Amino acid sequence: MSRLAAALLLTAAAASGPAFAQLEKGEKPTAEQVASGEVPAAPISEAERALRALPAGMAAPNWTSEAARDLLAYVQQVGDEGLDAADYDPERLRDAIETGDPTALSAAATDTFLRVSSDLALGHVRGSARMDWHVGDQKDLNSADQLALMKRAIDNGSVHDSLNSLLPTHPQYAELKALLGTAKDKQLLDKVRTNLDRWRWLPRDLGHRYVIVNVPAYTVALVEDGQVIARHRAVVGAPKTATPQLVATATGVILNPWWEVPKSITPEVRGKKGYVSVKTPDGGVRYRQPPGPGNALGRMKVVMPNNYAIYLHDTPSKSYFKKPARAYSHGCIRTEDPLAFAAALLGTPEWDRAAIDQAVASGKTVQAKAAVATPVYITYFTTAALAAGEGIISYPDVYGRDSKVVTALNAKSGATEMASVR
Structure with a gap:
């Protein structure tokens, strides 16, 4: 208040x-x-x-x-x-x-x-x-x-x-609101009310162009002028390493990225091949993984600085996208068909799909700047209204929130x- x-x-x-x-x-x-x-x-x-x-x-x-x-x-x-x-x-x-x-x-x-x-x-x-x-x-x-x-x-x-x-x-707010009068079951009514309030937690207007990640739905969508122009499956944080709800600004993507190993995962990679150790100012050691087919970030990482080191990125573990429930990551959002998503997000002829593929094939780390900065909303909606009042779809409350x-x-x-x- x-x-x-x-x-x-x-x-x-x-x-x-x-x-x-x-x-x-x-x-x-x-x-x-x-x-x-x-x-x-x-x-x-x-x-x-x-x-x-x-x-x-x-x-x-x-x-x-x-x-x-x-x-x-x-x-x-x-x-x-x-x-x-x-x-x-x-x-x-x-x-x-x-x-x-x-x-x-x-x-x-x-x-x-x-x-x-x-x-x-x-x-x-x-x-x-x-x-x-x-x-x-x-x-x-x-x-x-x-x-x-x-x-x-x-x-x-x-x-x-x-x-x-x-x-x-x-539009989802108005569509969910319309369901309140038809929801007879208290459990369903509470679910609709819960998600209406979650919409009120977000900014009133998300902007004319934005990315929205819905963790329970395991999806990433790029929206422009009210239309979804790209929708991708996603792998989100496992319950023990839950993906936080936040807003960041995407300014571009890194192709063939290095992976800066988080401190929490350092014990898992210490001593393993394929990682580069770097001395830190305090006398410690941090680890980096160079670009390549086995890189944890895959071939693409979205540049979206935030205090929680949460990013949208590629992954070498493609099989997870075939699973109906996809809460397996350490918190970041692994995005299916990431190069197509990168082309849509960048939105510039300089970085069309052909240019992106060429840069990836070079093996060199390249940062591509987006035509416009785009807000990224990482959300948690367990209910969505279908179009034209055709009902409701519920998603698993994967984190019990x-x-x-x-x-x-x-x-x-x-x-x-x-x-x-x-």
């Missing part, structure tokens, strides 16, 4: 120190505390507490009853997005609307809007339930954007449309608990 939303959800005890913590416990303030202005003479209401937690310089939003009713209607229908209306305390907002107290209305509506907008833009499930997740999401909705969106929604009477503008644009997401989606958390996982 954004810092703004967290500030509204946390109590004044967290925002203002021990004196407010004293009030939270029901203790009366001392005369000295009241005189100094450290605490008010009487305990403050929930509404006042939320407004006091607003960042410095931020005026309390002027929610109208009409805008608040639109917000309440949205919350009551948020199940259409696979979320639970109860997580946004609609009763509190309804009570504030009915009482007509502007202070209570402002606090309740602001709190609700910030919670809902945060979950629509960034996903409801956070923290440890996003197992091995390494994608930053603040670009879609930071605190300043969230506040500006809320003010525009109130001023323009566009609460519903403003919240909808935060939803993922990928669905259960934590389902549990988090179904958990009933209070405001402070929700804030703590964001």
Whole structure:
């Protein structure tokens, strides 16, 4: 959750120190505390507490009853997005609307809007339930954007449309969402909700050209303007060396690459023929494998720097691509027909398939630059909707990650608990 939303959800005890913590416990303030202005003479209401937690310089939003009713209607229908209306305390907002107290209305509506907008833009499930997740999401909705969106929604009477503008644009999101109304089985319903939230974890718009790896489906796809222009089978990390979920940028490929042996695998290659030892600055030794038919990276490696040393590459072990379940690697994504994939990714006449084949045949290590840098999303979707509403396809939960997401989606958390996982 954004810092703004967290500030509204946390109590004044967290925002203002021990004196407010004293009030939270029901203790009366001392005369000295009241005189100094450290605490008010009487305990403050929930509404006042939320407004006091607003960042410095931020005026309390002027929610109208009409805008608040639109917000309440949205919350009551948020199940259409696979979320639970109860997580946004609609009763509190309804009570504030009915009482007509502007202070209570402002606090309740602001709190609700910030919670809902945060979950629509960034996903409801956070923290440890996003197992091995390494994608930053603040670009879609930071605190300043969230506040500006809320003010525009109130001023323009566009609460519903403003919240909808935060939803993922990928067709799979809308297609999965359409299945919610037809899913009768709770297990299937939970699976659809889990994967809807995973789409919200990703950037709202993946871009006009990108690579998407779906680990449970064992596939790599290159997408351009909404069309899949290349799809390849993949071998992904074994459960003990699971492929992490991340975003990197592919800038080209290396043909006939050297393999820099990771430290974790060094014991497996130490002393074996076909590896070159290199002294490290700290006096240790690392190993490299020169290009060749037996190179672990095969004939091609995608240049996509990231903190986890995860890459798309070729492999000499072609037989694994014939298996229905393909979780065998140390974490990287082995890609079938890698030279065809390289030609599609590079997207330049200078590096068409003939030029790539010629470079590979030379045996020399060559780095080919792509025409455009392309984001690579390594994802974990266990459910996909088929085209034209023709049903659903499920993939094996190869790393056992669905259960934590389902549990988090179904958990009933209070405001402070929700804030703590964001």
